[in-house]
Amino acid sequence: MTEIARVLEERARRFARPVVTSPRGETTDLLVIAVRGERYAVELEFVVEAAVLRGFIPLPGLPPFVAGVVLNRGRLLALFDLGVLLHLPAESGAGKAHLVVIETERFSFGILADEIHGVVSVMQSEITERKAETLVRAVSPVGAILDVDALAADPRIRIEQELP
Amino acid sequence: MRTWTIGKRIAAGNAVLLALLLFVAGAGGYALAHANGTYGPVLREQGEGLSGALVQRLAISRATADFLKYLITGEERYLVSKDEQIARARAALRTLEENSPTPALRSGWQAVSAALDDYNAVMTEVITAMRAGRREEALRIRAERADPLHVKLADLADKVVAEELERTRTIAGAADRVASATLRGVIVAAALAFALGIAIAAGLTRSIVNALQETIGTLATVSTEIVASTTQQAAGTAEEATAVRETSGTAEEVKQTSQLSIQKSREVAESAQRAAQVSQEGRRALEESIRGMQETKSRMEAIAERILALSEKAQSIGEVIATVNDLAEQSNLLAVNAAIEAAKAGDAGRGFAVVASEVKALAEQSKQATAQVREILSEIQRATQSAVMAAEQGVKSSEAGVGLATRAGEAIRTLTENVAESAQAGQQILASVQQQAAGMDQIALAMRNIQQASAQNMASTRQIERAAKDLNELARRLKALVNAGSAGPPAGGTRPQGERIEAAA
Numbered sequence: 001m002t003e004i005a006r007v008l009e010e011r012a013r014r015f016a017r018p019v020v021t022s023p024r025g026e027t028t029d030l031l032v033i034a035v036r037g038e039r040y041a042v043e044l045e046f047v048v049e050a051a052v053l054r055g056f057i058p059l060p061g062l063p064p065f066v067a068g069v070v071l072n073r074g075r076l077l078a079l080f081d082l083g084v085l086l087h088l089p090a091e092s093g094a095g096k097a098h099l100v101v102i103e104t105e106r107f108s109f110g111i112l113a114d115e116i117h118g119v120v121s122v123m124q125s126e127i128t129e130r131k132a133e134t135l136v137r138a139v140s141p142v143g144a145i146l147d148v149d150a151l152a153a154d155p156r157i158r159i160e161q162e163l164p
Numbered sequence: 165m166r167t168w169t170i171g172k173r174i175a176a177g178n179a180v181l182l183a184l185l186l187f188v189a190g191a192g193g194y195a196l197a198h199a200n201g202t203y204g205p206v207l208r209e210q211g212e213g214l215s216g217a218l219v220q221r222l223a224i225s226r227a228t229a230d231f232l233k234y235l236i237t238g239e240e241r242y243l244v245s246k247d248e249q250i251a252r253a254r255a256a257l258r259t260l261e262e263n264s265p266t267p268a269l270r271s272g273w274q275a276v277s278a279a280l281d282d283y284n285a286v287m288t289e290v291i292t293a294m295r296a297g298r299r300e301e302a303l304r305i306r307a308e309r310a311d312p313l314h315v316k317l318a319d320l321a322d323k324v325v326a327e328e329l330e331r332t333r334t335i336a337g338a339a340d341r342v343a344s345a346t347l348r349g350v351i352v353a354a355a356l357a358f359a360l361g362i363a364i365a366a367g368l369t370r371s372i373v374n375a376l377q378e379t380i381g382t383l384a385t386v387s388t389e390i391v392a393s394t395t396q397q398a399a400g401t402a403e404e405a406t407a408v409r410e411t412s413g414t415a416e417e418v419k420q421t422s423q424l425s426i427q428k429s430r431e432v433a434e435s436a437q438r439a440a441q442v443s444q445e446g447r448r449a450l451e452e453s454i455r456g457m458q459e460t461k462s463r464m465e466a467i468a469e470r471i472l473a474l475s476e477k478a479q480s481i482g483e484v485i486a487t488v489n490d491l492a493e494q495s496n497l498l499a500v501n502a503a504i505e506a507a508k509a510g511d512a513g514r515g516f517a518v519v520a521s522e523v524k525a526l527a528e529q530s531k532q533a534t535a536q537v538r539e540i541l542s543e544i545q546r547a548t549q550s551a552v553m554a555a556e557q558g559v560k561s562s563e564a565g566v567g568l569a570t571r572a573g574e575a576i577r578t579l580t581e582n583v584a585e586s587a588q589a590g591q592q593i594l595a596s597v598q599q600q601a602a603g604m605d606q607i608a609l610a611m612r613n614i615q616q617a618s619a620q621n622m623a624s625t626r627q628i629e630r631a632a633k634d635l636n637e638l639a640r641r642l643k644a645l646v647n648a649g650s651a652g653p654p655a656g657g658t659r660p661q662g663e664r665i666e667a668a669a
Contacts, residue, residue: 029507044507119503
């Protein structure tokens with residue numbers, strides 16, 4: 001065994017993480033994003049992709065929570081600004097914008113995220129359901145879990161309007 | 165006359181008076197000489213005549229007496245005496261005859277001589293009678309003839325004497341008339357001379373008094389002015405003496421001060437020389453420091469250039485880091501998408517999820533490392549920025565320092581020159597102050613001399629003042645004297661002094 005191989009093995013051992021199986025039941029995988037400084041989580045089953053937003057097309061004559069449309073892998077998606085929808089105070093000097101592509105049973109759309117924190121597995125026991133609030137389904141230790149179905153079913157986003 | 169001097173006037177007056185006197189004396193003398201010449205011989209003849217008459221008379225009387233004695237006594241010795249007396253009488257009569265001035269007198273005396281002869285002849289008869297014993301006869305002859313002859317003789321003589329006297333009286337009367345005429349003339353001349361003398365004297369006096377009054381007035385004025393001016397001069401001299409005393413005191417003080425000045429200026433000159441040396445040293449030191457500053461400046465410039473190069477390198481490092489960070493973010497997103505895909509794959513993707521999480525951890529570590537590197541790099545950039553700025557400031561400071569040092573060098577050079585000039589000036593000041601001190605010594609000496617001279621001057625001024633007062637007093641007294649002696653105004657002793665005395669007339 002050479003010295004290099006020995007060092008690499010030691011390094012691999014140090015980085016190696018033991019496989020942890022949750023002893024106390026089911027876990028939920030959440031994608032944690034940041035919108036205007038606030039942490040929100042999206043259940044991973046709804047997430048198609050997270051990417052750097054490389055430009056979108058603003059659409060005139062629409063409510064302010066509709067940022068515009070974005071092209072993703074050949075599909076044209078509506079891009080929603082969660083900050084407007086959630087009535088969050090505007091943040092100045094936001095960094096690189098990210099796109100999170102959500103796919104529901106009704107339709108697919110994109111939401112604007114300031115940062116993509118990553119995928120976190122959270123115990124079901126740690127998630128508290130919140131029925132009262134719209135758009136936020138539950139509260140987890142890593143952030144408020146967005147109610148994607150409610151968002152997709154929100155009548156505000158269904159715009160049937162003809163341009164004069 | 166007006167232009168004549170007093171001496172001339174007096175001389176002229178006296179000459180007039182002398183001429184008058186000479187005239188009077190000449191007239192008198194002429195009269196006396198004339199009288200003497202006219203009556204002297206007459207009187208002398210008369211005297212001689214009278215004395216001769218007396219002699220013959222006396223001789224006749226004694227001869228008569230001797231004759232009588234012979235008659236009484238009969239002694240012969242008396243006859244001898246009688247003859248002698250007769251001879252004397254005859255001699256006297258001869259003389260009288262010879263000296264008689266007039267023929268009448270001569271004939272008179274000749275008659276007397278004849279009568280004497282007669283008388284003697286009679287007496288001889290008597291004597292013959294006596295001798296003959298004829299006494300009675302003798303006596304009778306004597307009584308009858310001799311006595312009348314004797315009387316006749318006497319009468320004749322008396323008559324001649326009376327004639328002589330008469331003549332003399334006549335002559336004396338003429339002489340008296342001449343004398344009285346002369347006396348009258350002399351008296352008139354004297355009176356004329358007196359009157360003329362009084363007139364001349366009055367005129368002279370008036371003119372002299374006028375001139376004198378004028379002169380005395382001028383004298384009084386002048387003497388008063390002299391008194392006033394000498395008084396002023398005395399006061400001025402006293403003030404001058406005081407001023408001179410003060411000045412000499414001041415000169416003494418100045419002398420002491422100049423001694424102090426000598427000391428101080430010597431110290432100043434020495435310190436100026438020291439300062440010149442020090443400024444020379446300072447100039448050298450400053451030139452060295454200028455060189456050092458220029459070296460520092462060039463080094464600072466090199467440092468600044470290197471730091472700038474370093475800063476550029478740091479910026480390129482920053483670009484690399486940005487790239488690395490971008491890669492890490494992309495890796496992170498890739499890991500997220502891998503995790504999404506793994507989650508969608510279910511149990512089959514569980515291993516892939518682990519890999520994705522590892523990739524994500526690596527990306528996170530890369531990001532953290534890049535963040536650290538960026539932080540460090542930003543610190544480095546800040547440091548280099550501040551270093552660049554510091555270097556630039558250093559360059560500027562060293563430039564300014566060089567400029568300042570150059571200016572300081574200029575200033576020190578000027579200062580050195582000034583100090584050298586000051587040193588030179590200090591030396592000159594020292595020399596001049598020493599000369600000044602010598603001069604002050606001379607001044608002090610001169611002031612002492614002036615003080616003495618001033619004291620003498622004051623004393624002499626006082627003497628002059630006294631003399632002027634005496635002069636003034638003299639003028640006053642002269643004025644009083646002149647005014648008392650003339651018909652002018654009363655003596656002006658009470659007049660205000662300095663007033664011009666007007667002419668009396």
